[in-house]
Amino acid sequence: MVSTVIVKYKLTSAASFESTSWYKKLKEATEQEDGFIDMLQLPPLAEEENMTIVLCFRTFDDATKWMHSATRIRLLEEDAKDYITNRIEQVNRNLFWFSPMPEKSKCRAKQVLVSFIAVYPLTVIVPQLVSALFVGLDFSSSLVKGIVVALIISSLMVYLVMPTVLRVFKKWIG
Structure with missing residues (x-):
């Protein structure tokens, strides 16, 4: 079943986040992961400094594997230190709005x-x-x-x- 990783990043500069080399590396690395389906970036609301990224994976194991991967840890601890002051992470199983709708059986x-x-x-x-x-x-x-x-x-x-x-x-x- 489809699982999602939702990460909220508190940024040092929300306007430059998307253009950072760190974000580009994160996006490229995530797209290469097993089970990766899609990545959605939600912009900060009004004057907030939080950037939310939603990553969809085919299975909960794929999502968990990405969360604990050496590549992701390196990107967060080394490459992102100048852009992020805090992050909140959550892995969700089978969110109903990301699960495929069951099809009626057809003759x-x-x-x-x-x-x-x-x-x-x-x-x-x-x-x-x-x-x-x-x-x-x-x-x-x-x-x-x-x-x-x-x-x-x-x-x-x-x-x-x-x-x-x-x-x-x-x-x-x-």
Whole structure:
């Protein structure tokens, strides 16, 4: 389950925090950690000097590992000493607003049927149109014809047909 690390830093200068080399190093190091998902920086409110950073990790173990990592400790104790006067840290398990919403189970047979309804007409019409085009151009490469057919069908499925079919059958699929 998703876990978060919430850290509040009391800064010596809130305006220059984001431009510090320390913050850039922290961001780069955090993004390389196992299980890292995202990092959110919340600016100080009004005249406060506190900067809040929320780090999302895939698991509580990943978050805990980052909190105790040598890289993070070095960044805080050596590189950040000129920018931070105090910090408050908290690791949270499974915050509901960061957890994925459970999906309703969908009937696979309905998904197959809807996909068939979308794909079948394209597999009948597009090859005929491409064949007619190739005959008109006096070109007969089966490989190129297959690539063109696959490209047209794939493009139509992704950008036009499936979005339309899913919108039409949305309630029925569940």
